[in-house]
Amino acid sequence: MSRAELEALGHQQMAPMQMIRAKCLDCCAGSADEVRKCVAITCPSWPARMGSNPWRAPPSEAQREAARRAAARLHGKGVDAGRGPAPRVASPLAGRE
Numbered sequence: 001m002s003r004a005e006l007e008a009l010g011h012q013q014m015a016p017m018q019m020i021r022a023k024c025l026d027c028c029a030g031s032a033d034e035v036r037k038c039v040a041i042t043c044p045s046w047p048a049r050m051g052s053n054p055w056r057a058p059p060s061e062a063q064r065e066a067a068r069r070a071a072a073r074l075h076g077k078g079v080d081a082g083r084g085p086a087p088r089v090a091s092p093l094a095g096r097e
């Protein structure tokens with residue numbers, strides 16, 4: 001089935017974990033509390049019902065550091081955040097324009 005056909009049926013692109021979470025919410029009439037309390041532990045979706053993958057290996061320290069740097073960049077804070085503004089460098093064209 002093509003992407004266009006899926007979209008024509010009303011489906012939207014989503015990550016696999018989002019799909020499982022959406023299915024569990026649908027199963028529990030939209031109640032996140034009921035999904036959390038679900039007792040159907042033999043259901044294949046049960047381990048992932050809260051929207052995270054319990055089988056995924058924990059991130060390495062290098063991955064954690066990369067994520068911290070990416071978050072700092074995203075929020076406009078460089079590695080040198082908290083050390084004041086970057087020094088201004090005079091343009092070599094200053095006064096010649």
Ligand code: SF4
Nearest residue numbers: 024027038040043046
């Ligand atoms: S894990 Fe529970 S809430 Fe999720 S689909 Fe299975 S029975 Fe429904």
